[in-house]
Amino acid sequence: xxxxxxxxxxxxxxxxxxxxxxxxxxxxxxxxxxxxxxxxxxxxxxxxxxxxxxxxxxxxxxxxxxxxxxxxxxxxxxxxxxxxxxxxxxxxxxxxxxxxxxxxxxxxxxxxxxxxxxxxxxxxxxxxxxxxxxxxxxxxxxxxxxxxxxxxxxxxxxxxxxxxxxxxxxxxxxxxxxxxxxxxxxxxxxxxxxxxxxxxxxxxxxxxxxxxxxxxxxxxxxxxxxxxxxxxxxxxxxxxxxxxxxxxxxxxxxxxxxxxxxxxxxxxxxxxxxxxxxxxxxxxxxxxxxxxxxxxxxxxxxxxxxxxxxxxxxxxxxxxxxxxxxxxxxxxxxxxxxxxxxxxxxxxxxxxxxxxxxxxxxxxxxxxxxxxxxxxxxxxxxxxxxxxxxxxxxxxxxxxxxxxxxxxxxxxxxxxxxxxxxxxxxxxxxxxxxxxxxxxxxxxxxxxxxxxxxxxxxxxxxxxxxxxxxxxxxxxxxxxxxxxxxxxxxxxxxxxxxxxxxxxxxxxxxxxxxxxxxxxxxxxxxxxxxxxxxxxxxxxxxxxxxxxxxxxxxxxxxxxxxxxxxxxxxxxxxxxxxxxxxxxxxxxxxxxxxxxxxxxxxxxxxxxxxxxxxxxxxxxxxxxxxxxxxxxxxxxxxxxxxxxxxxxxxxxxxxxxxxxxxxxxxxxxxxxxxxxxxxxxxxxxxxxx
Numbered sequence: 001x002x003x004x005x006x007x008x009x010x011x012x013x014x015x016x017x018x019x020x021x022x023x024x025x026x027x028x029x030x031x032x033x034x035x036x037x038x039x040x041x042x043x044x045x046x047x048x049x050x051x052x053x054x055x056x057x058x059x060x061x062x063x064x065x066x067x068x069x070x071x072x073x074x075x076x077x078x079x080x081x082x083x084x085x086x087x088x089x090x091x092x093x094x095x096x097x098x099x100x101x102x103x104x105x106x107x108x109x110x111x112x113x114x115x116x117x118x119x120x121x122x123x124x125x126x127x128x129x130x131x132x133x134x135x136x137x138x139x140x141x142x143x144x145x146x147x148x149x150x151x152x153x154x155x156x157x158x159x160x161x162x163x164x165x166x167x168x169x170x171x172x173x174x175x176x177x178x179x180x181x182x183x184x185x186x187x188x189x190x191x192x193x194x195x196x197x198x199x200x201x202x203x204x205x206x207x208x209x210x211x212x213x214x215x216x217x218x219x220x221x222x223x224x225x226x227x228x229x230x231x232x233x234x235x236x237x238x239x240x241x242x243x244x245x246x247x248x249x250x251x252x253x254x255x256x257x258x259x260x261x262x263x264x265x266x267x268x269x270x271x272x273x274x275x276x277x278x279x280x281x282x283x284x285x286x287x288x289x290x291x292x293x294x295x296x297x298x299x300x301x302x303x304x305x306x307x308x309x310x311x312x313x314x315x316x317x318x319x320x321x322x323x324x325x326x327x328x329x330x331x332x333x334x335x336x337x338x339x340x341x342x343x344x345x346x347x348x349x350x351x352x353x354x355x356x357x358x359x360x361x362x363x364x365x366x367x368x369x370x371x372x373x374x375x376x377x378x379x380x381x382x383x384x385x386x387x388x389x390x391x392x393x394x395x396x397x398x399x400x401x402x403x404x405x406x407x408x409x410x411x412x413x414x415x416x417x418x419x420x421x422x423x424x425x426x427x428x429x430x431x432x433x434x435x436x437x438x439x440x441x442x443x444x445x446x447x448x449x450x451x452x453x454x455x456x457x458x459x460x461x462x463x464x465x466x467x468x469x470x471x472x473x474x475x476x477x478x479x480x481x482x483x484x485x486x487x488x489x490x491x492x493x494x495x496x497x498x499x500x501x502x503x504x505x506x507x508x509x510x511x512x513x514x515x516x517x518x519x520x521x522x523x524x525x526x527x528x529x530x531x532x533x534x535x536x537x538x539x540x541x542x543x544x545x546x547x548x549x550x551x552x553x554x555x556x557x558x559x560x561x562x563x564x565x566x567x568x569x570x571x572x573x574x575x576x577x578x579x580x581x582x583x584x585x586x587x588x589x590x591x592x593x594x595x596x597x598x599x600x601x602x603x604x605x606x607x608x609x610x611x612x613x614x615x616x617x618x619x620x621x622x623x624x625x626x627x628x629x630x631x632x633x634x635x636x637x638x639x640x641x642x643x644x645x646x647x648x649x650x651x652x653x654x655x656x657x658x659x660x661x662x663x664x665x666x667x668x669x670x671x672x673x674x675x676x677x678x679x680x681x682x683x684x685x686x687x688x689x
Contacts, residue, residue, distance in 0.1 A: 032313030247276025316472030639666025
């Protein structure tokens with residue numbers, strides 16, 4: 001009997017699509033935080049290393065294809081009963097060969113099951129054409145099912161119709177892998193390999209009866225990017241760590257009886273268009289040298305969009321939303337929040353809680369067309385130090401930072417911050433309630449300069465992973481969507497189960513009962529309900545396909561638009577997701593060296609998404625392809641924004657400065673239309689807005 005419990009970290013791992021077979025590893029540092037070497041965090045990691053960041057040349061393979069981002073999962077041991085506080089601060093990594101309780105780990109057997117349920121989910125747009133997020137699940141009659149007239153289904157309006165579950169869900173089934181026996185084997189989540197799973201003893205069972213489902217098994221397809229026949233793959237490192245890499249950024253449309261396929265004409269809802277994003281549980285069994293075994297608290301894997309600006313932090317990250325939910329609803333940090341209120345005596349850490357927000361604000365300039373005055377203001381915010389007088393740097397916090405509890409604030413644009421569009425039914429973005437409280441404590445001089453609670457190594461992976469993902473505005477999002485704020489998504493009695501926080505509430509799946517003729521997965525998790533979470537239940541809330549949403553989310557009018565019912569409605573355009581969907585960038589290829597002092601200076605800004613097919617007379621449509629199908633064809637040409645420190649030095653010229661974040665590896669012509677500084681107006685008025 002072991003005196004330890006074991007957990008997989010990160011609790012939620014993030015991969016990213018790419019059209020290369022090659023991959024790099026998810027970051028182990030957070031965007032918006034500087035390392036000891038001064039390099040801004042957030043960079044992915046080179047395969048075969050623990051933490052060596054990639055360089056500008058490593059976003060693409062030798063053929064110019066975009067590498068995928070893979071998530072790396074480790075197991076950590078904790079003393080039994082140590083889940084009473086967060087952070088725990090402990091945890092010892094468990095590898096093959098590790099000694100635990102006097103026994104040696106002989107093998108780690110992993111089981112992963114990812115799926116894509118997008119086409120058998122509710123639409124991101126509810127009745128009336130409004131994006132309501134989780135609010136659509138609070139009132140009856142607001143939800144609209146995707147593909148409600150699916151012709152092959154007996155009950156097409158029922159999401160649990162057997163035909164819908166079989167034909168609208170992409171499901172390769174589970175795959176199991178032994179660290180000791182697999183060597184360098186790569187196991188695909190594809191159409192042709194056999195499903196397999198590990199039981200509680202770590203024995204791997206092939207399951208040829210699993211009802212594998214891919215679109216081409218049921219439909220004739222339009223396949224503009226190649227055959228959609230895989231959701232990615234998995235492998236193990238020599239130490240037993242698991243690496244899960246996602247799909248290949250493919251999308252396919254169903255060709256109907258008349259020979260046509262649905263047009264791509266909406267940002268998020270395009271009917272019978274599949275893609276290869278996916279998500280699902282990651283589980284493991286430890287096998288010791290004496291033949292005994294130990295169960296492991298599992299994790300979750302999600303495939304998101306490519307990471308085009310990995311060092312640019314979102315002002316509100318997924319972590320900020322997850323932490324806010326766990327603080328205010330699940331008792332994560334009683335010293336911060338108790339009895340339905342924030343604790344007035346709580347002192348945030350400047351370095352841990354405050355500075356990352358300021359750095360996030362500072363970094364937005366590299367992905368947006370902020371004017372010079374605003375750039376200086378954002379730089380000033382980013383340079384605030386823990387020893388500075390808060391009121392001297394920000395005289396009035398309440399007029400600068402939106403209060404998420406204030407409806408008036410969420411309807412007020414510039415000069416209030418963040419300078420981005422808001423979430424469902426909110427015009428402008430606000431920080432989370434917990435972020436706002438921590439900022440208020442700092443501004444009231446009730447903070448500590450350092451001294452943040454120490455995270456254990458597994459806990460650090462949990463946090464860093466989500467700090468590098470989009471939060472705040474889920475319309476529907478880039479990696480995950482609004483359900484990330486739903487307590488029903490998680491194991492809520494985390495202390496009693498001794499599993500630690502942030503664990504997805506996995507559905508128990510008995511693979512031995514799988515039958516070839518009928519779908520194994522159900523409709524699954526529904527927000528605000530208690531159904532456990534199945535493979536595919538996180539990614540199903542995302543855009544159909546992801547490409548159209550990414551293309552669309554450059555700049556927009558707010559929705560709802562303040563003043564839209566008045567004589568003088570707001571005409572100013574704001575950015576949607578600038579940290580992860582760059583709008584305007586500085587190509588390294590257009591930077592020049594000042595001959596007087598031999599230093600680099602920036603060239604003009606260009607749109608990140610540019611080229612033939614992107615021109616429009618309407619500012620509302622700038623920086624994107626005018627036809628969604630053109631972005632599908634050209635998505636892989638988009639470049640990446642990275643610190644100059646990671647860009648190769650040009651012969652005869654000085655190194656690029658680390659403080660410049662420049663576009664590299666774009667396959668668009670760098671010298672196309674230059675971008676005028678913000679503000680931009682909806683003039684001439686877009687007739688479609």
